[in-house]
Amino acid sequence: MNITRYARIENSPRPREIVLLKAFPCQWGRCSFCDYIHDNSADESEMNSTNAGVLRQVTGDLKALQVINSGSCFEIPAASLQLIKETVQRCQVQQLYFEAHWSYRHRLDEMRRFFGLPIIFITGVETFDDHFRNQVLKKGMIYRDIAEIRQYFASVCLMIGMQGQTREMISNDVKIAIENFDYVTINLFVDNSTGIKADLELQAWFKCEFAWLQQHEKVDILFENTDFGVGAAIQS
Template sequence: MDRYSKITNKNKREIVLLKALPCAWGKCRFCDYIEDNSRDRESMITLNRDVLSHVTGEFGVLEVINSGSCFELPKETLTDIRTVVREKHIQKLFFEAHWIYRSRLDEMREFFGIPIVYKTGAETFDYHFREHYLNKHADFRDAEELSRYFDSPCLMVGIQGQTKEMIQNDIRLLKQFFKLGTINVFTNNSTDVKRDEELVKWFLEEYRELEHDPSIEVLYENTDFGVGD
């Protein structure tokens, strides 16, 4: 499992994949990432401390991810991150949080004392597909409502049941309401959600220009950020 990497093509930053307590929701239909969660606090703290020791501060920007939300990281790990921020002169953090934490985002901003870019797994702006098929438990009604809380949504494309029109609308709304975003091309995993190969092929051809869009990062594989397994 790779847990430290550098992103050097868009929005240069270091990135760490840490271990955390179980995801507070943990019922998204498409997600098996939560298998990286743990209840062994001591081992998590030790592992996370080792991963954080690789941070150099080279870009002044650090992204911290885990298999859930940043609020599920142990308090000791949050303190370790703050120490790294201060010692390595980190000027900006990227964190990810589920919609259910939207009222608590300022807690992290106050704790770290530097700007935080909040990512969130929106998956799609199509309410019915997100809530009734993907079981995301993120009941925002539209992109504008989500943008009141979060800076950078993560969308998924290439799932059986999606349509070209849904993807086109998602990308249009992403660019309309957000300065940053991530698009994940779905990869089959241990869940019953399946990849639509024809839809993926269409997306890759139709949105080839996104490779050159500095505001949108496209992940063709789960490990494209250099972390994960």
């Protein structure tokens, strides 16, 4: 599979470079809609060598770097984390963005201490509907209230347009995300190799009803999973 691993997100309220690194398998690994984990590996030297090549492309001219892997930042090999650190120092990056599953919420400060830089942590909530998130999507994210999420994560991802979701659920998700978080990434679900299927009618409704989100200062919308410029077209 041909995977693009470096891109620049310039048409965003928060311009930044983005790298998709290789990492160990997602520790949670049970989300029913996810087959990103096909990019995971156990070959540490191969991962570090791939990641070194990707990180060499970072210039720092946007002063912000988002690092994603098919999992959480805690699954990136230690030598690659060190390479990220050297890269941000060399390029004078001032703001990092990392992703982490809810189960890592108590460890986020480890990364802040290691990098010595402001880090915005992003977590994939997908939906605030507890039943759909945990029973259907198997997200493994149980929280007391929204304030508990906000305590750890300034930024959330929502997944929109899967069979079983409703217009009410989506409207509620968007409202909660915008009212409570600094940044929101909205992904329209694209069919992949899992049993979760896209609801194209719901997505068409969303694009029309929420067209205004494309201009919202907090929001990045990905109509395709490669819209940030990294990744590969999904094989369903």
